[in-house]
Amino acid sequence: DVKVTQSSRYLVKRTGEKVFLECVQDMDHENMFWYRQDPGLGLRLIYFSYDVKMKEKGDIPEGYSVSREKKERFSLILESASTNQTSMYLCASSPHDRPVYTFGSGTRLTVV
């Protein structure tokens, strides 16, 4: 069964901490995406990557960075967590040649 796995379901961090959210896919997909989901705002794209070591800013990249050192892994980094980054974070992947996304189960991050 093909999968996108996010390392944590729930995470609580303190303001100012550096936070790493990990996403791993086993489908050999080229494209990987990080979204955040907030009530009333829907899913908003933070960053995406269409190949190893490649990254592109999405609609709301401020306060975030990403790393894609290997094809299967795409990490989202909050350099200095703030309370307005409390949210549900969703990772997705897709192959270049087919437009279907596979999503992970999400990480609910609370910054206190």
Added chain:
Amino acid sequence: KQEVTQIPAALSVPEGENLVLNCSFTDSAIYNLQWFRQDPGKGLTSLLLIQSSQREQTSGRLNASLDKSSGRSTLYIAASQPGDSATYLCAVRASGTYKYIFGTGTRLKVLA
């Protein structure tokens, strides 16, 4: 800038009813449109994908239509069941990009 709107935001129906969920988008230059289902606290599952050249797609009790010129898609659910209770999101992908723009979803509750 592409904007995706879903109306209504929430819907409650008795079991067995046929229902229609609506999605509208502002820029008709889309590559495809997907409908997703999201269960509470979970990731998204792709239900149906409609390419820009298609008018509709069917899977079981689900039928999605696309009218690109008017910027609209509908998701028809026949003979609704309590297990259909979830949030349904539509997302459009513009030509020449890998990313999707999501609507804020319709939260459906089917009452037994």
